[in-house]
Amino acid sequence: MLSALIVMDVFSDSDNESTLGTRAHLMEDVDLVESSLAQLTDDHLLNTKEEIRNQLGRLETNLTTLNEKSSAAASQIEKYYEARREADRRLDTQYQREIAEGLDKYLTTVQRHHEQISQREERKIRSDAAFEEAKRKEKAMLEEKKRIEKAKAEAEAKAKAEEAMKAAIEAESRAMKEVAEREAAENLKKVDAVQAQETIVGAPTTKPVNSVGQAKGTALDGTNVSRSPGSMVRASRNALTLEQERLQKLKEVEEGNQALRLSSNKDFSTHERHIARLIRQIVGTKENVSTKTSQLLKIFMDPLCPQTISIAAFAKKVVSQCESSENAVFACSHVIVLVTSQVPSAMVLLLAEFHRACIYTVPKHVGYSEAAFESKESYYKTLGFREDADGKMESVKDYLKRLEAYMKLYGALVQTEVPGARNIHGLEEGWAWLARFLNAVPPNIYTATALYAFLQVAGFALFRKYKSQFRKLLNIISDNFLSALRGKENPGLKQIIVQIESYLEDRKFLQEPEGRTLRGSLLSSGMVPESEYTKDSYSRSGNSYFY
Structure with missing residues (x-):
């Protein structure tokens, strides 16, 4: 801004010089008083301008000095800021290191504490498990004893039931066989009697x-068919x-x-x-x-x-x-x-x-x-x-x-x-x-x-x-x-x-x-001949049967 003022002053000096020239030309036509006044005015102006130039020079010198001081101050400030930033970085790094170390110590302490708690809990669980296992084994022994007694009782009851059922089956089988044989014999007698009657009469019985x-x-077994009043x-x-x-x-x-x-x-x-x-x-x-x-x-x-x-x-x-x-x-x-x-x-x-x-x-x-x-x-x-x-x-x-x-x-x-x-x-x-x-x-x-x-x-x-x-x-x-x-x-x-x-x-x-004669396998194309079927037999192996 000071440079701009100096330039303006220079241009003002040039204008003034032109003006003085013009005035000098005009002084020839004015009177001596006016010439003197003009001379004084010009001298005053010249002195003023000189003083102004001196002031401008001093201002320019001061400005230059001030600029140099400002640059030096700015440089110092920049160096200060840089040193401060470096110090802050060092402090921040140290602070972070301290925080990390403190956190690590804290986490280590917490982990050790948790491990101690876990160990105590594990010991407690093992103790409880051992106690429960002992109770379970004792209970299992009691249940096994009851189960064995119950199974023994069931086995005895089942054996008795099986024996009774087998006896009933055998008795029923013998009774049914006797009835079937008796019925078959009576059937033949009755049929022969009917046929003989039809042969004599020459026509079926009416x-x-x-x-x-x-x-x-x-009925052939000598019993009557049940005809109750309610149902037949x-x-x-x-x-x-x-x-x-x-x-x-x-x-x-x-x-x-x-x-x-x-x-x-x-x-x-x-x-x-x-x-x-x-x-x-x-x-x-x-x-x-x-x-x-x-x-x-x-x-x-x-x-x-x-x-x-x-x-x-x-x-x-x-x-x-x-x-x-x-x-x-x-x-x-x-x-x-x-x-x-x-x-x-x-x-x-x-x-x-x-x-x-x-x-x-x-x-x-x-x-x-x-x-x-x-x-x-x-x-x-x-x-x-x-x-x-x-x-x-x-x-x-x-x-x-x-x-x-x-x-x-x-x-x-x-x-x-x-x-x-x-x-x-x-x-x-x-x-x-x-x-x-x-x-x-x-x-x-x-x-x-x-x-x-x-x-x-x-x-x-x-x-x-x-x-x-x-x-x-x-x-x-x-x-x-x-x-x-x-x-x-x-x-x-x-x-x-x-x-x-x-x-x-x-x-x-x-x-x-x-389908009456079983096939040898699903891939068989035909039935097994009767002679071959009767020739085969079941051979027993444990509870298994094989043709």
Whole structure:
């Protein structure tokens, strides 16, 4: 700013000099006073200018000095600031170092403190764990002692129950065998008497006959058909007695199993699901039947699950599974025979489940009576019809389909003969069932369906054993049972009548049912010949069977 003033002064001097020149030119025309005044004025101006120049020089010198001092001061200030910043940096570094060291010491102290706490807690936990372990071992010893005592008591009770069941099975088997033999002998006598009478008279007897030479209303075992006023239960007395005994045994086992479940904290549902899965996996091959039999027997012998629970689950699942595994009835019957030959008590429960699911496996039929049943639905439930969640009764078609499945499995069971294993409920029982059926139950769509399903799977084996006697029963079916069905003039009976007629006329009992002979493996293209089948036998290895 001072430089600018100096420049302005220089320009002012130049202007003044021009002005003086102009005035000097004009002084020639003015008077002496004015010239003197002008000279004085000019001198004054020159002195003033000189003084101003001197002042400007001094100011410029002072300004230069001041600028130099200012620069020096600024430099010193800058150096001071730099030294201060350096000192601050050193202090900051030292401060941070001290903070880090203090923090490290603090963290070390805290960590040591936590380690000490952890060690104390760990020692306390170990002490508590040792105390709890000692208590647990003591408790486990007490529980193990109680469990051993309980298992011992259960084993003794089960052994007694098994002995009683085996004795009952043997007694029942002997009784049924005696009844079957007596019925077979009486059948032959009655049939021969009827045929002799027909030969003499030249025409069939006019009195309706339900079975082998037996008048309608009586049974071959010498008992009358039950005709109570309330309901018409059609069955032989022996069949009803056996049914009640088996159902009572099943009820006792179920009650015992329920008591076992309530008294034990174990869950036996895993074993039951395993049994159901094995039954669903049964197919018509020797290898499969052998494997499933071994696995089922292994479950029955498992000490972790009472045998009564296992065999009850086996009986229930076999009967229920036959509804959806119709093609495996022969394979399933092989498994049943192999299992029950080792665990005979399972057969009683299985037959009881059959009777509970299908009354025609007894065999028996219940006639309708308004005095005995509140409604038709109640009567249908007695026959075995199912009711859905909405309270709607299943259709006759669905019921007949289930009835057929039950009877096919039952027929497959009685005709199954396995080398090396005894069928507790074999062909003699099938023959007795057929005789009791023709003697007691009336011809209708339900009984006709049951009879046809039974003949489809058991007729071949019954003919091979009883031959002419079986043919006589077939003649009675044709002459009496079918005749009674035709006389009903019910359009719904037409199909089953045609099926039974076709079975008799085409002599299908001479043809081995499909699937009766088990295949060697799933890859077999055909059935194993009968000679080869009978030549093979089951060889026992522990609880396993092999063809």
